[in-house]
Amino acid sequence: MRAPVAVIGGGLAGSVLALRLAEQIGGPRIELYLGAATRGRDATVASGGLVRGFETNLDECRLAAESLAELRRDPALAHASGYQESPSYYFLRPEVDPDRQLALLDGALSGSARLVPAGQVARALGLAPRPEGTFAVVEQYAGHIRPDALRHYAVTRATALGVRVRQEAVASVAAGPAVTVGGIVRHHDVVVVAAGAWTSALIPVSLRTRRIQYGVYPLARPDLGCLVDDLSTLYGRSYGVGSVLLGVATSAWGAAPGSDRPDPAYVDRVSEVARAVLGLDGRLPSPRWSAAGVDCFADEGGLRLRAIDNMPGVFSFAGGAGSAAKSVLASSRLAAATVCVAASGQPPQMSMPPGPVCRELGDQASR
Template structure:
């Protein structure tokens, strides 16, 4: 079998790596696009946790973290730092997804949270350096969580993919399509047939589908922007605060990564101009919630596009019999990527038994 994955961000690279590991005799080609183009993987803050307020995202988040923590190789590849996580809920706590034994289970009691997690309120949050949350808000605090380097994980998986015999092609795919019983891609004006092609091009997906005359699964682009600040005072653990939108994590010895969600949609993929209003919103939210912290200076601002779908999940979606997309998320797809790539590889290889035999072992 000849299969290709178009796009070498974290999602596409992990999918190609899974496919080659599970089917070593198959020819797997990974098309990286323009290696100089900025992408969301290189920019990702890499927060990872088991808890997610969206029940559909909770299982892949928990699965991804479990696989990461169970594998010394993956922990090293991802530069995993287990320093905890805080998720502040703006909605009433009754709407939080239930868990049992670390996995979401319909009808399970709310108190059955991911392993090592607990529900806390304002006083306990203040001890973590997060202040002034509304009285009705409540937070899920996880000890077994933290952050990774999605870029390093991508590079290490790419290296192992090559070692296993996978082919990496640093070319831009111009068009894709189906012809009879096979997929066809066009690169540098030449046609290349494959038994299967998967588009995992992130924010470049809508343009590729449009050039190919294909209707995609509602993929849109959206700005992601965050700032790295040099700070003094008390740094919180990695956190998301729904009440202000502020999210962040420690960065280096004296830094803090901070950002707020954007509503800048349908932008051209690639590097974006910095949004000064996003910087002001971030700094205002930080003054409100991180009262024991002082922002000394803005060291760096990162602004890129990422791909979103209506489902707000990283998942495989069919374009035809031989064509699929593998993209989408909520701007934090890095925390879902291990589980999502394993599930996608299992579907493409026609069976969970193949997936179980390859995705839960050491690389």
């Protein structure tokens, strides 16, 4: 029997979307193509998994806050994703006004977020002094997940609900819509390409790839929590006993999908930035180990469903880059609602208000 909906991509976005759809319209109506050859080299494996409610973009903040709220209210989902709660400290650029985001967070995660002078936060954490007049958003409810664990949970649940999970990689996507796998053309009512950095190789979509990389360093900073400095792009968190995870944004645009070999030159950049932000007396120690991957970035909008021009019934669900782990629960819920409508033969409504349109993962996970 032909499955009406095909989801291409076994990363975090595709796996969670497939589960959302299975809960809404039934697993046997969904096919999920994992592309098994790429799974060990994708951004889901490389992600550091930071989660919080705050984002400087208001729409992305809403999705991150709703995702975190869902994660925190469902113990089974939190356990399956390896959620560990710790405070978040987000140091803002001077020009950023976070008032609307703070109001949003107060509704979604009441009592979690507050605006604090950056210098006060830096002193409390033992960091270097901050520029005068700058601020930080401090969140009580934040932390990190293991994106690969959430991916595994989603695929396992989707399989249990009847989703046909295929290991093969899709060679091409055509109008129709149709996919070609192993030389065989398969037709569907809706095709969603959620293949991360590989997405633009299958469909015409405006996404750019960039290397992401971080290291785990032998540095005892147990009170670091989850740290983001928008001025330097440094991010990190405490990592077990006596270690921290640290990274900075790279400039490696156009990186080849699946490239997972760490760049040694990047370590020097991290050491330089970390020394300045963390207030270290000397050079940052060499990392115990490093992780690298390639993800895709959208010009705007982050991780969301996008209709593909001149290809009715074909969508992309990608572009979240580093924010995918933070927003995937809410983004996939909205995406699934649109796909459900498209699969029923009705014109899809791409602009949808946030809300529990499709059943939440927690409805299944908590049973």
